[in-house]
Amino acid sequence: MDAAQSKPGHAEDGNGSARPVGKRTREPEVRRFAILEAARAAFAERGFAKTTIREVARRAGVTHGLVIRHFGSKEQLFVAAVPGSRNLMAEVAGDLGSLPKRVAQSYVRRMSESGSGDPFVALIRAAASEEEAAKRLFAAMQDEALEMYRQVIPGPDVDRRVSSSGAYLIGVTFARYVLRSGPLATMSEQELVRHLTPNLRAILLD
Amino acid sequence: MDAAQSKPGHAEDGNGSARPVGKRTREPEVRRFAILEAARAAFAERGFAKTTIREVARRAGVTHGLVIRHFGSKEQLFVAAVPGSRNLMAEVAGDLGSLPKRVAQSYVRRMSESGSGDPFVALIRAAASEEEAAKRLFAAMQDEALEMYRQVIPGPDVDRRVSSSGAYLIGVTFARYVLRSGPLATMSEQELVRHLTPNLRAILLD
Numbered sequence: 001m002d003a004a005q006s007k008p009g010h011a012e013d014g015n016g017s018a019r020p021v022g023k024r025t026r027e028p029e030v031r032r033f034a035i036l037e038a039a040r041a042a043f044a045e046r047g048f049a050k051t052t053i054r055e056v057a058r059r060a061g062v063t064h065g066l067v068i069r070h071f072g073s074k075e076q077l078f079v080a081a082v083p084g085s086r087n088l089m090a091e092v093a094g095d096l097g098s099l100p101k102r103v104a105q106s107y108v109r110r111m112s113e114s115g116s117g118d119p120f121v122a123l124i125r126a127a128a129s130e131e132e133a134a135k136r137l138f139a140a141m142q143d144e145a146l147e148m149y150r151q152v153i154p155g156p157d158v159d160r161r162v163s164s165s166g167a168y169l170i171g172v173t174f175a176r177y178v179l180r181s182g183p184l185a186t187m188s189e190q191e192l193v194r195h196l197t198p199n200l201r202a203i204l205l206d
Numbered sequence: 207m208d209a210a211q212s213k214p215g216h217a218e219d220g221n222g223s224a225r226p227v228g229k230r231t232r233e234p235e236v237r238r239f240a241i242l243e244a245a246r247a248a249f250a251e252r253g254f255a256k257t258t259i260r261e262v263a264r265r266a267g268v269t270h271g272l273v274i275r276h277f278g279s280k281e282q283l284f285v286a287a288v289p290g291s292r293n294l295m296a297e298v299a300g301d302l303g304s305l306p307k308r309v310a311q312s313y314v315r316r317m318s319e320s321g322s323g324d325p326f327v328a329l330i331r332a333a334a335s336e337e338e339a340a341k342r343l344f345a346a347m348q349d350e351a352l353e354m355y356r357q358v359i360p361g362p363d364v365d366r367r368v369s370s371s372g373a374y375l376i377g378v379t380f381a382r383y384v385l386r387s388g389p390l391a392t393m394s395e396q397e398l399v400r401h402l403t404p405n406l407r408a409i410l411l412d
Contacts, residue, residue, distance in 0.1 A: 124333060127384055135385045142388045160401060163381065163389040168405075171377030175369065178333055179341045182348050183369040195366060199374075202408030 032070055034060040039081035048078055048122045048137055049130035075140035082119045092148045099152065100201035104193045107169055111177055112189060120173040142166065153204065165203045172196070238276055240266040245287035254284055254328045254343055255336035281346035288325045298354045305358065306407035310399045313375055317383055318395060326379040348372065359410065371409045378402070 038059035042051045053074055057064045071077040091106040092099070111118055119141060126134040142163060149162045175184040176192070187195060244265035248257045259280055263270045277283040297312040298305070317324055325347060332340040348369060355368045381390040382398070393401060 124330070124380070127330060127380065129335065131385070135387050138381070138385050138387050160389045160393070164378070164401065164405065167377030167381045167390060168374045169377070170380055171373030171375070172370070174330070174333065174376055174380075175344070175373045179337070179344050181341050181344050183366045184373060187366070195370065198412065199370065199405070199409050202412070203405050206404065206408070 031060070031062055031066065035062060035067055035070060035077075036081045039077050043078060043081065043122065048074075048126050049133040053077070073136075073140070075136045078119065078122070078137060079140050079144050082114070082122070088144065088148050092152055094152075096152060096205065100204055101193070101197045103165070103200050103204070104196035107196070108189050108193050111173065118173070118177070120170055121177055124170065124174055124178055149204075161204050165200055168199065168203060169196075237266070237268055237272065241268060241273055241276060241283075242287045245283050249284060249287065249328070254280075254332050255339040259283070279342075279346070281342045284328075284343060285325065285346050285350050288320070288328070294350065294354050298358055300358075302358060302411065306410055307399070307403045309371070309406050309410070310402040313402070314395050314399050317379065324379070324383070326376055327383055330376065330380055330384055355410075367410050371406055374405065374409060375402075 035056060039051075039056045042056050042059060046055075051074070053067050054064050056077065057067045060067070067077065071080055091102055094102065111120075119137070123134055123137055123141070126137060145166060146159055146162055150158055153161065172184055172192075175182055176187075179185070184192070184195075241262060245257075245262045248262050248265060252261075257280070259273050260270050262283065263273045266273070273283065277286055297308055300308065317326075325343070329340055329343055329347070332343060351372060352365055352368055356364055359367065378390055378398075381388055382393075385391070390398070390401075
């Protein structure tokens with residue numbers, strides 16, 4: 001990120017090029033940044049299911065193999081590229097008592113910033129038309145969340161708690177941001193944080 | 207329902223007929239039953255968005271106007287026809303302390319009986335392709351639930367609580383019954399009831 005910000009010209013150079021750029025022309029961090037930028041644009045334009053790694057590689061001016069080497073799979077690339085996911089560890093780490101409020105705040109902030117580009121919205125939209133793609137994306141999102149939460153929530157049932165809090169936020173996303181209907185849709189952001197916090201506390205910790 | 211069961215021949219007679227049956231040939235309860243049966247079959251075959259009131263009327267051998275007179279709208283017909291909804295008042299009425307457990311039990315039982323015919327699944331599948339239809343269906347389901355719950359849950363924020371518990375169950379449906387992935391999908395039915403009960407208590411009552 002720092003490398004990309006100090007040399008913005010390099011990241012831009014590759015975007016218009018149809019041919020992969022040679023290994024030595026850009027540092028790894030700059031190419032990683034270019035791949036993430038290309039992925040965000042492609043996912044936003046075409047949706048999760050229709051976007052291919054090949055298309056992201058072409059947009060970023062790198063090889064297909066380099067995208068795989070950096071991110072592993074389309075699902076992992078999506079999780080890395082979409083807004084919010086990058087800050088999950090920052091959101092989760094810290095005092096257990098304030099975790100539910102931080103999760104609620106971070107969820108509401110992320111939704112207001114990303115709108116229909118949010119991974120939850122992408123997941124809900126993909127589920128109806130592309131069930132297998134949605135299933136893989138869901139598994140990648142759950143795996144990433146579990147890895148973080150296991151470091152802060154004690155007890156043997158942390159996986160169930162995290163999965164259940166994710167389900168709750170997916171349902172809230174469905175009502176407020178996809179269908180935009182009913183009491184959850186008309187609350188202000190502050191009211192929503194206040195409403196979600198005790199419920200997330202019950203699901204995650206009690 | 208009783209009338210239909212005592213005279214099954216009457217309900218069947220109309221199903222194959224393309225022409226509406228005259229007003230005096232069947233009693234109102236029998237025709238109501240025939241409409242619900244036709245609606246269940248049509249919604250199961252074609253999904254919520256693609257089913258029309260006209261088609262349901264044709265299958266039931268009644269007029270379009272009669273369906274509207276009995277049920278009001280396609281959304282209300284759906285809510286009346288799908289499994290589970292008919293028992294919502296029986297599920298909600300009773301002791302407030304045991305309400306969360308009864309809601310969890312009734313949800314799990316309904317899902318195991320109805321599978322992909324459940325209104326939550328229909329709603330999730332409709333949301334991606336037919337957003338306006340899904341929005342109307344969601345509003346009808348919320349209205350029906352609110353009417354029941356307002357009779358048992360005290361306090362000014364009952365609408366938010368009911369809407370939020372509905373969102374939670376939609377999210378659980380999404381993970382367990384639509385994507386069938388992760389910890390929520392692998393729990394037994396008894397484990398799921400035990401897992402959901404305290405969380406529904408927090409959302410509905412605490």
